[in-house]
Amino acid sequence: MPIKYDDEKCYQFHTKDVPDRCFVCSDNSTRLLIVRQIESMMLVHLCPDCMVNDTSGYLLDNTRPWLGEKGKI
Numbered sequence: 001m002p003i004k005y006d007d008e009k010c011y012q013f014h015t016k017d018v019p020d021r022c023f024v025c026s027d028n029s030t031r032l033l034i035v036r037q038i039e040s041m042m043l044v045h046l047c048p049d050c051m052v053n054d055t056s057g058y059l060l061d062n063t064r065p066w067l068g069e070k071g072k073i
């Protein structure tokens with residue numbers, strides 16, 4: 001948690017989210033997207049495949065300059 005924001009509560013990750021794995025398929029993808037799960041309105045990591053498979057369930061969250069965990073994005 002390097003930086004604190006006033007709107008921190010809007011940017012909480014899902015309690016079951018793991019930073020280096022896809023939230024849906026648990027794939028350890030080299031490129032994970034940070035998206036908002038509409039059902040819970042919390043942030044999760046998704047691999048591109050799962051994002052494409054369920055575009056209605058997740059929103060790309062581009063409101064912040066997210067830094068990739070692995071720096072490969």
Ligand SMILES: [Zn+2]
Pocket residue numbers: 022023024025026027046047048049050051
């Ligand atoms: Zn996936």
